[in-house]
Amino acid sequence: MSATLFTGIGELATCEPTLGDGSALGLVHDAAVIAEDGRVAWVGRASDAPAADERVDLGGRAVVPGFVDSHTHLVFAGERSAEFEARMAGEPYTGGGIMTTVAATRAASEGELRANASRLLAEMHRSGTTTVEIKSGYGLDVATERRILEVASELTPETTFLGAHVVPAEYAEDREAYLKLVTGEMLAACAPFARWVDVFCETGAFDEAESIRVLAAGIAAGLLPRVHGNQLGYGPGVQLAVEFDAASVDHCTYLSEEDLDALVYSDTVATLLPAAEFSTRSFYADARALIDAGITVALATDCNPGSAFVTSMPLVIALAVREYRMTPAEALVAATRGGAAALRRTDIGRLAPGCSADFAVLDAPSHVHLAYRPGAPVVAQTWHAGTVLIASGHVEE
Numbered sequence: 001m002s003a004t005l006f007t008g009i010g011e012l013a014t015c016e017p018t019l020g021d022g023s024a025l026g027l028v029h030d031a032a033v034i035a036e037d038g039r040v041a042w043v044g045r046a047s048d049a050p051a052a053d054e055r056v057d058l059g060g061r062a063v064v065p066g067f068v069d070s071h072t073h074l075v076f077a078g079e080r081s082a083e084f085e086a087r088m089a090g091e092p093y094t095g096g097g098i099m100t101t102v103a104a105t106r107a108a109s110e111g112e113l114r115a116n117a118s119r120l121l122a123e124m125h126r127s128g129t130t131t132v133e134i135k136s137g138y139g140l141d142v143a144t145e146r147r148i149l150e151v152a153s154e155l156t157p158e159t160t161f162l163g164a165h166v167v168p169a170e171y172a173e174d175r176e177a178y179l180k181l182v183t184g185e186m187l188a189a190c191a192p193f194a195r196w197v198d199v200f201c202e203t204g205a206f207d208e209a210e211s212i213r214v215l216a217a218g219i220a221a222g223l224l225p226r227v228h229g230n231q232l233g234y235g236p237g238v239q240l241a242v243e244f245d246a247a248s249v250d251h252c253t254y255l256s257e258e259d260l261d262a263l264v265y266s267d268t269v270a271t272l273l274p275a276a277e278f279s280t281r282s283f284y285a286d287a288r289a290l291i292d293a294g295i296t297v298a299l300a301t302d303c304n305p306g307s308a309f310v311t312s313m314p315l316v317i318a319l320a321v322r323e324y325r326m327t328p329a330e331a332l333v334a335a336t337r338g339g340a341a342a343l344r345r346t347d348i349g350r351l352a353p354g355c356s357a358d359f360a361v362l363d364a365p366s367h368v369h370l371a372y373r374p375g376a377p378v379v380a381q382t383w384h385a386g387t388v389l390i391a392s393g394h395v396e397e
């Protein structure tokens with residue numbers, strides 16, 4: 001295989017603190033990267049770069065690792081703009097609209113679901129995302145949950161079974177029957193297409209005892225746990241996630257002192273979803289308390305048609321800097337290396353030798369422009385495994 005030298009990088013954020021200036025971003029100025037067989041083979045100053053077969057000059061732009069969007073609900077049908085409009089006019093978000101999407105998703109063909117998700121994934125590529133996690137949870141019956149995960153598994157290895165999203169309307173009078181389905185037949189049908197099991201542990205969704213059953217059954221089927229917790233109020237989600245050694249507990253909008261203590265002594269990442277808080281006009285999670293306690297934080301879009309119809313990680317970074325008071329460097333690390341940690345991956349989210357050659361080229365001199373220029377198309381090119389996905393807004397297929 002041939003090696004490609006990417007040179008003319010004005011500022012390279014490796015997100016690997018052992019490289020470059022030794023900061024969390026591992027910054028290298030006037031940098032170069034060599035990619036070989038889809039992996040990063042060398043990183044350093046352009047003046048020190050060894051020879052390679054091919055050469056790409058990036059003209060002084062900034063380069064960051066491809067974003068790792070570790071929390072999305074990308075496979076669904078329909079849209080809920082009327083619900084959003086009503087919410088912006090003052091109606092509260094309760095999670096009840098999920099059943100609207102469930103009805104549309106059950107009625108959709110596999111081809112429609114694939115086309116929808118692929119279009120959203122293309123949007124993500126355009127804004128620099130190179131790894132995406134995708135959950136089920138808009139089927140809530142055996143056939144549709146399985147169909148969602150089959151489509152998701154064509155798009156990413158990071159697939160999550162979320163049959164325990166809410167109890168569907170037809171089981172409202174018999175939660176126990178739905179619990180048996182989710183932990184039995186539905187899990188068995190979905191597990192071959194999933195890496196992770198997730199549960200919406202929240203008032204109005206699944207309580208602590210039910211969440212324990214869902215996670216335990218998923219683990220017994222060979223899946224790894226992650227948890228939706230503490231989005232709409234205080235609750236057991238965070239501590240449950242830690243007890244199960246979940247890779248991540250997601251939302252964390254309402255955190256108690258006990259939740260922070262539990263996370264500090266765990267390998268569970270706190271994944272923050274500021275686009276959901278923005279789109280539901282919720283208050284924002286206390287990211288500073290997490291970061292200042294030394295807890296690993298990830299940022300993700302939560303892309304879904306109800307509470308956050310957002311595909312752009314640069315927007316998420318801008319919200320995190322503005323509303324969470326994260327520094328631009330903290331936000332970039334959380335959107336790359338943090339997302340990788342939330343998926344228990346060390347081969348992505350960094351630009352270090354051996355990692356996948358996944359990166360975004362910014363039409364800007366510095367990574368700070370991701371937060372500094374919200375709404376602007378700052379990402380000029382997206383490269384995945386050393387191959388260009390997006391260049392100057394054009395998809396190359």
Ligand SMILES: [Zn+2]
Pocket residue numbers: 071072073228302
């Ligand atoms: Zn979610």
